[in-house]
Amino acid sequence: MRSEKLHFALQACEEGGVDFDDVAALLMATDEDGGAIRAGAEEVLLRYCGSKVRFRGLVEFSNVCRCDCFYCGIRAGNREVQRYTLGREEIVEAALWCAEQGYGSVVLQSGERRDEEFIRLTESCVREIKERSRSARLPRGVGITLCVGEQTRETYARFFAAGAHRYLLRIETTSPELFAKIHPPRQSLESRIQCLRDLRETGFQVGTGVMIGLPGQTAADLARDILFFREMDMDMIGMGPFIAHRQTPLGKQIKDDPEGKRRILDLSLRMIAVTRLVLRDVNIAATTALQAMHPLGREMGLRHGANVIMPQATPVRVRRNYQPYEGKPCMDESVTQCRGCLVERIKGLGRELSADDWGDSAHAICRINRKI
Ligand code: SF4
DSSP states (O other): OOOHHHHHHHHHHHHTOOOHHHHHHHHHOOHHHHHHHHHHHHHHHHHHHOSEEEEOEEEEEEOOOSOOOTTOTTOTTOTTSOOOBOOHHHHHHHHHHHHHTTOOEEEEEEOOOOSHHHHHHHHHHHHHHHHHHOOSSOTTOOEEEEEOOOOOHHHHHHHHHHTOOEEEOOOBOOOHHHHHHHSOTTSOHHHHHHHHHHHHHHTOEEEEOBEESOTTOOHHHHHHHHHHHHHTTOSEEEEEEOOOOTTSHHHHHOOOOHHHHHHHHHHHHHHHHHHHHHHOSSEEEEOHHHHHHOTTHHHHHHHTTOOEEOOBOSOHHHHTTOOSSTTOSOSSSOHHHHHHHHHHHHHHTTOEEOOSOOOOOHHHHHHHHHHO
16 A cells, blocks of 8 residues: 555646655655556656657767766776777768668767867767758758767857757766765866756757766755756756776775665666656656666666667777776677667567657657747
8 A cells, every 4th residue: 555655745746746855755665665656657658758769879989088987987097998989980870870770869979078179070970960861751860969078058059050959968966965976076066067057058958867876875865866857957867877887986995786786776767767757758768777787677767767768879899998887788789689679678568669750858849839
């Protein structure tokens, strides 16, 4: 039987008046109540977003990064990583392959760089992908999401003018204390929040997300993260479990703990479900990191309210060099195998695959329509 607290929290979600106590109650509900939360999230997903799963072909085009986030395997300070940056033609070809497969959207992701050479490469790839992907099936060309870190307003404006229309910048945590523990002092929470604001003012549909299961993180921190997504009016959310990487300062402190891993997976799925209940019409990704925790992790994410999947489109020869966390799956499968595997997984859930569609979130579409 549902506890009274859970009953009122679910009702508050239904009525759109959810507060911190409600979100915390949903996150901390017992495993017994977890079934009702998951079912509620799935129902909200179907009502506000439909049953379609959106594909975003993921092209990790460079692992060079100027930052030193303490949890990340491709941080600048990790000398054991073989660095790469794909050439323009290879990036464009990877994105065009996605468009031909009917993905409708691609994500161009890299470490963070702010030099002119990098900005120009990104800008020219976006422009060329847009131009060359226009077809009868995709008259506006393939949708492009960028995930290339904190940049200046001017750079965001250049990327937007080139044709990218969505941008993902994860906040990782909204707790100032936790943020300071997992980043070097020159990286700040304020600067990241300002970037999210700049992106929205530039015209992008904006996404963010957090890591779940960070050492010292509490349910109250995660509840505040969800309220932050709402306050910032985010269009898309990409969250994943914290998975230690041994070549990082944070990873070196973490001991192997299978029971702890299971708890983090459960909490990650609960975060997806509660985010869906609170935000309702945003896009939420079932991230690859879920599959690193469990072979069916991405399916589980979809069953908890997620509606976006990012099939690998990074060339296999460099894929092993892009590992922000350990145990990243899909390292050796060809892009075609990745596609086939995910299509089967989605069919197995009885969900449909969206084709030749940018797959913007219902939330973004409503906001844009309000302005027109
Ligand atoms: S998390 Fe992003 S910004 Fe931080 S080190 Fe890794 S790639 Fe760079």
